[in-house]
Amino acid sequence: MEYETFEDVADGVPRFIQTYNTRRLHSAQGYLSPNQFGDRNARTPFKTAA
Structure with a gap:
């Protein structure tokens, strides 16, 4: 995709990231x-010694 202005980029990048993180499947991650x-x-949080 080509962008004409920086504002076009600023509008498009968050949408791309949202789509990438929620819909794009990765074979290296078991699809x-x-x-x-x-x-x-995610690691389970644990308490540290005080």
Whole structure:
């Protein structure tokens, strides 16, 4: 896609990132979207010693 102005880029990039993170499947991640992969592989928070 070609952009004519910086404003066009500023409008288009967030939409691209949203689509990329929610819909685009990655074969290296078991055909999950980045968001799905992150949700499945998020580390469980743990308490540290005081």
